[in-house]
Structure formats: C-alpha cells, structure tokens
Amino acid sequence: MKWIGNRESDNVEDRRGMSKGGKVIAGGGALGIIILLLNIFGGEQAQQFIPVLEQFNQGQQTEEVQQTPLSEEDIAVGKFVKTVFAYTEDTWTKVLAENNIEYRKPKMVLFTGEVETACGGASSASGPFYCPGDEKVYMDLAFFQELQTRFGAKGGDFAIAYVIAHEVGHHIQNILGTSGKVSQLQQSRSEADANKLSVALELQADFYAGVWAKQNQQYLDVDDIDEALSAAQAVGDDAIQSRTQGQVVPESFTHGTSEQRKYWFMKGYTTGDIRQGDTFAEMN
Structure with missing residues (x-):
C-alpha cells in the first residue's frame, strides 16, 4: 500500500512497549503538608495529623509504567x-x-x-x-x-x-x-x-x-x-x-x-x- 509521506492521524496513541511495574508514590505532597503543619502548630500538635496523612499518602500510590x-x-x-x-x-x-x-x-x-x-x-x-x-x-x-x-x-x-x-x-x-x-x-x-x-x-x-x-x-x-x-x-x-x-x-x-x-x-x-x-x- 502506498503511504510514505502522507498525512498521519493525530488520533493514535502508541502504548507499545509499556509494562506495569511496582507501586510508587505519586509526588511528595504529604511531606510538604507535614512541614507546613509543623510550622503552624509546632511539633507536638502536628503529630496528631501524621496517621491521617500516612493514609492519604498510601492512597496516592500509583503503578509505575516501564517503557x-x-x-x-x-x-x-x-x-x-x-x-x-x-x-x-x-x-x-x-x-x-x-x-x-x-x-x-x-x-x-x-x-x-x-x-x-x-x-x-x-x-x-x-x-x-x-x-x-x-x-x-x-x-x-x-x-x-x-x-x-x-x-x-x-x-x-x-x-x-x-x-x-x-x-x-x-x-x-x-x-x-x-x-x-x-x-x-x-x-x-x-x-x-x-x-x-x-x-x-x-x-x-x-x-x-x-x-x-x-x-x-x-x-x-x-x-x-x-x-x-x-x-x-x-x-x-x-x-x-x-x-x-x-x-x-x-x-x-x-x-x-x-x-x-x-x-x-x-x-x-x-x-x-x-x-x-x-x-x-x-x-x-
């Protein structure tokens, strides 16, 4: 079929070669929030938020994609x-x-x-x-x-x-x-x-x-x-x-x-x- 040099569609997503790896943390947002709380409340009061933030952080895990x-x-x-x-x-x-x-x-x-x-x-x-x-x-x-x-x-x-x-x-x-x-x-x-x-x-x-x-x-x-x-x-x-x-x-x-x-x-x-x-x- 003749095709070389003709228009290519912009509606094709090429995922070939992609495979899923292990779980990774999506960003360091929770760490930033902990630092902010330490600055606002001080060390002892900020500790009460850490369990909640850890659960939030676990929810932010995503699958790593290897190419x-x-x-x-x-x-x-x-x-x-x-x-x-x-x-x-x-x-x-x-x-x-x-x-x-x-x-x-x-x-x-x-x-x-x-x-x-x-x-x-x-x-x-x-x-x-x-x-x-x-x-x-x-x-x-x-x-x-x-x-x-x-x-x-x-x-x-x-x-x-x-x-x-x-x-x-x-x-x-x-x-x-x-x-x-x-x-x-x-x-x-x-x-x-x-x-x-x-x-x-x-x-x-x-x-x-x-x-x-x-x-x-x-x-x-x-x-x-x-x-x-x-x-x-x-x-x-x-x-x-x-x-x-x-x-x-x-x-x-x-x-x-x-x-x-x-x-x-x-x-x-x-x-x-x-x-x-x-x-x-x-x-x-």
Missing part, C-alpha cells in the same frame, strides 16, 4: 498504522457527509500484551477490537504475526490495513446506531439467533472495509486486495474452528465463514456504496 524502546521497524509500522487511520478519517468524513451524517473521529490505541478499556480489560489474545464505550480501536500488532504463522494468512501491509478498516467499520455502525440496535435485539433472542445477529454485524464491518478500500484505490498496490482476502479467509469462524478444535460448529459462529467474509469485503469493494451493505436482510 521498552521501540525498534526502527516498530516505529515504521506505527507510522504506517497512523497513515492508514488517517485514510479512514478522510474517507468516512467524506462518505458520511455525502449522506448528511457527521463523522466522529474515533481513536486508536496500539498496545503490547494487555490493555484497559471502557469495555473492560483485554489481552492480545482477544485480537484487534473496537470498544463503543470509548470509541477506540485497540490493536496489538503481534496479532498479525500470529495471523501468518498460526492461521496461514499471507504477509503484507494491507492485511493490517484491512483489519483497521474492519474495526473502523464497527465505529460506523456505532455512529449509525446499528450496533446499539443489534445489542438490544440480542437480549431477547436465543443464543443461536444472537450469534446470527453478531455474524451479520461482523460481515457488515467487512463490507465497510471494502467500501473504504474502494475509496482509496489510488493508494493500493497490485497485491493488496489478495492480502485482504487472505486475511479474511484466515479469520473466518470455520477456518479458526477447524485449526483450533478440529471441527466446525456453525451454530457457534459469531463472525461468519471465510467465504462470507471475503464475499462481503468484495461487495463493498466492487460497489463502493454503503447502502448495499444490508447483511441482516441476507441473513434471514
């Missing part, structure tokens, strides 16, 4: 991600404006290992995800190495771009109210029907990723669409279940089969029209 320097490759990938995220901002601002809808720009958090979100804690094992509670996309880039080594996807930077576009697709659903309606419907449905709704939601996010790709054809290289389809193939429910548990259970699907994911991405790419992505109608 591991990023490699040159890590820095380059981060710049690529920021550029792709900027492409999504430009595309969806334009597309939604054409439909008289204002685009709220989401944020992206790059992390290593684990992360806290408005939707709860998560680890890299969760894979990339979007949290509607804080309107942020969360991504541990180690996922893409696993995508190749464990699930057989092709390499290439557009696999990363496809996943980013898919997660931003969930943000589009949040703006349009689709995800909220699905969540409400799922509460009154059986597990099997709730799963079908989840599949339709995920396939629509794939469709929006395809629409985004169509809108950014000028940046695509000849192999980019194949890289996206290879990633979609690798993350289909049937492909994952086959590799991880040796059998496929369609009733438990939540994201769609490999063929469904590829179909909806390509439908978005060929039409470039957000009105053509009613995956829910075709799931009935």
Whole structure:
C-alpha cells in the first residue's frame, strides 16, 4: 500500500512497549503538608495529623509504567498504522457527509500484551477490537504475526490495513446506531439467533472495509486486495474452528465463514456504496 509521506492521524496513541511495574508514590505532597503543619502548630500538635496523612499518602500510590524502546521497524509500522487511520478519517468524513451524517473521529490505541478499556480489560489474545464505550480501536500488532504463522494468512501491509478498516467499520455502525440496535435485539433472542445477529454485524464491518478500500484505490498496490482476502479467509469462524478444535460448529459462529467474509469485503469493494451493505436482510 502506498503511504510514505502522507498525512498521519493525530488520533493514535502508541502504548507499545509499556509494562506495569511496582507501586510508587505519586509526588511528595504529604511531606510538604507535614512541614507546613509543623510550622503552624509546632511539633507536638502536628503529630496528631501524621496517621491521617500516612493514609492519604498510601492512597496516592500509583503503578509505575516501564517503557521498552521501540525498534526502527516498530516505529515504521506505527507510522504506517497512523497513515492508514488517517485514510479512514478522510474517507468516512467524506462518505458520511455525502449522506448528511457527521463523522466522529474515533481513536486508536496500539498496545503490547494487555490493555484497559471502557469495555473492560483485554489481552492480545482477544485480537484487534473496537470498544463503543470509548470509541477506540485497540490493536496489538503481534496479532498479525500470529495471523501468518498460526492461521496461514499471507504477509503484507494491507492485511493490517484491512483489519483497521474492519474495526473502523464497527465505529460506523456505532455512529449509525446499528450496533446499539443489534445489542438490544440480542437480549431477547436465543443464543443461536444472537450469534446470527453478531455474524451479520461482523460481515457488515467487512463490507465497510471494502467500501473504504474502494475509496482509496489510488493508494493500493497490485497485491493488496489478495492480502485482504487472505486475511479474511484466515479469520473466518470455520477456518479458526477447524485449526483450533478440529471441527466446525456453525451454530457457534459469531463472525461468519471465510467465504462470507471475503464475499462481503468484495461487495463493498466492487460497489463502493454503503447502502448495499444490508447483511441482516441476507441473513434471514
């Protein structure tokens, strides 16, 4: 994908390499207060405040964050991600404006290992995800190495771009109210029907990723669409279940089969029209 030299998004927070250490005291505020009390009341009277101040000081403890320097490759990938995220901002601002809808720009958090979100804690094992509670996309880039080594996807930077576009697709659903309606419907449905709704939601996010790709054809290289389809193939429910548990259970699907994911991405790419992505109608 062509990206070098283009605008990078200001809405990407890079937490890679950060890890939590032990507890540290946040500042010396309590010591300053003790000195002030000694000056005002004198030594004996000030002593009565010390137990209270010690409890206050304990409450000011915070977790120390340790930072591991990023490699040159890590820095380059981060710049690529920021550029792709900027492409999504430009595309969806334009597309939604054409439909008289204002685009709220989401944020992206790059992390290593684990992360806290408005939707709860998560680890890299969760894979990339979007949290509607804080309107942020969360991504541990180690996922893409696993995508190749464990699930057989092709390499290439557009696999990363496809996943980013898919997660931003969930943000589009949040703006349009689709995800909220699905969540409400799922509460009154059986597990099997709730799963079908989840599949339709995920396939629509794939469709929006395809629409985004169509809108950014000028940046695509000849192999980019194949890289996206290879990633979609690798993350289909049937492909994952086959590799991880040796059998496929369609009733438990939540994201769609490999063929469904590829179909909806390509439908978005060929039409470039957000009105053509009613995956829910075709799931009935």
